[in-house]
Amino acid sequence: MAVKENLRPGGRSARVQASVHKAVRELLAAMNRAEVTIPMIAAKAGVTPSTIYRRWGDLQELLADVAVERLRPDMQPVDAGSGEADLQAWAEQYAEEMSSGPGREMIRDVLAAQAGANACKCCEYTRQQIIVISDRAKARGETFPDVDGVMDQVVAPIMYRILFGDVPDAARVRDLVERVMSRA
Amino acid sequence: MAVKENLRPGGRSARVQASVHKAVRELLAAMNRAEVTIPMIAAKAGVTPSTIYRRWGDLQELLADVAVERLRPDMQPVDAGSGEADLQAWAEQYAEEMSSGPGREMIRDVLAAQAGANACKCCEYTRQQIIVISDRAKARGETFPDVDGVMDQVVAPIMYRILFGDVPDAARVRDLVERVMSRA
Incomplete structure (x- = not known):
């Protein structure tokens, strides 16, 4: 399919x-x-x-296809003045949206499909948002961690906690972002 | 239920x-x-x-219940002589098993269930393994990163990559472990 x-x-x-x-x-x-x-x-x-x-x-593939459309970001990450502030604002919103009831259902639908294509697309959307933040930071002359590092150290822990039964609170999300930024 | x-x-x-x-x-x-x-x-x-x-x-809850039983570790993490070596060996095996066909199916079954109880259990099994490695390292007088840090910086990136369409290769897994260890 x-x-x-x-x-x-x-x-x-x-x-x-x-x-x-x-x-x-x-x-x-x-x-x-x-x-x-x-x-x-x-x-x-x-x-x-x-x-x-x-x-x-099958139904599961159709639900995944609809869910991934709804997970497509409908805005650029907010420009909060610096790479760190941008990433903080983005990560907080991402954690909130994904841990909401509808967010969890959409993730579940995407992951339940046998074909992994929609899950990749979903990850790619997130990656694109980090790239926008990174490019903006570099244009301002700031240092910014590499995109893979942000995916591994900010996005992955947020998603892992949401999927495996925890809610990542705002303090935890801030801490993840601070850690990755301090190492950049 | x-x-x-x-x-x-x-x-x-x-x-x-x-x-x-x-x-x-x-x-x-x-x-x-x-x-x-x-x-x-x-x-x-x-x-x-x-x-x-x-x-x-329903069927999905039953499949999740069976899958989580199969995800329960059937051995202690291998003692490879140091905390870093233990974590390296454990993470490599974890990435391999979870990215295999049966591993992916079990994760999918656990996550597809509406009730999150099985997903939490699955995360708890992983956490227990990290605690064993951490306790062993401390008993040897080594420093070892805190368990939450290992979950966020090693386990979560491996699982995120598996779920969202990537295969974490051995070099990447090594790199994740080295990074968390160097910060301990």
């Missing part, structure tokens, strides 16, 4: 995708996810179930 | 659990997990489906 990227906007395929995604979002808003089925989504989206099976393979 | 801990060994409840877990393991070894159903497990385990629903709630 491969969901096509870069669909021609307004093409038949893009319209099917938009309609199916919208149906999933509406159903998830209205009922328990365990009750959502492919025939139900198909009926709401005005397509046949086999269209969905052909394109997404 | 709460799976009872500390069941009286040999009691009726413990026997049901053992039989159901065994049925799940055998079915997962023999067929695709997407084909496994609760009635199928019940038939193999010699219990009624409603026994399983009552005890585990």
Whole structure:
């Protein structure tokens, strides 16, 4: 199963995708996810179930595809004046959003799919945000840790704690950022 | 749904659990997990489906319960002569096991369950292993980083990479351990 990227906007395929995604979002808003089925989504989206099976393979892949769209950042990281302040603000918001109920559900959906493509995409979105912060810091003439280091030492611990049952509080997040910055 | 801990060994409840877990393991070894159903497990385990629903709630919780049992470490971390060598050996094995096909499936099952109890248990198993290494290092009179630091800076980056589509290679794992040790 491969969901096509870069669909021609307004093409038949893009319209099917938009309609199916919208149906999933509406159903998830209205009922328990365990009750959502492919025939139900198909009926709401005005397509046949086999269209969905052909394109997404199974419900889990479809849910992952919708979740990763919702995890795509809709803004640039806030410019708070310095690399450290930018990273602090970004990390705090990331921890808050990802540990929220909807955040956890989206992560669960992305990780539950057998194909790892959506999980990679999700990681890539996060990486892009760190790159923006890093580029901005360098443009200001500041030193900034390498992006892999930030992923390993700030993003990974936040996500690990969220997934394995802990809530990373603001003090912990600040501490992670301070540590990685002091080593840059 | 709460799976009872500390069941009286040999009691009726413990026997049901053992039989159901065994049925799940055998079915997962023999067929695709997407084909496994609760009635199928019940038939193999010699219990009624409603026994399983009552005890585990749904298939996902049952799979998570079985997976976390399999993730329970079956040995103490190897004593390689020093805290750093112990942590290196442990981290390398952890990365290898968790990034293997069965490892990834077990993690996915644990994380897919709605109740987070199994994920916490899984994190706690890992933590216990780090505590053993830390205690051993301290008994030898070595300095060793605090356990939270190791969880954040070694365990979390390994797990993040595995979950979000990367394979942490041996060099990367070594580097993570060296970094946390040099700061202790």
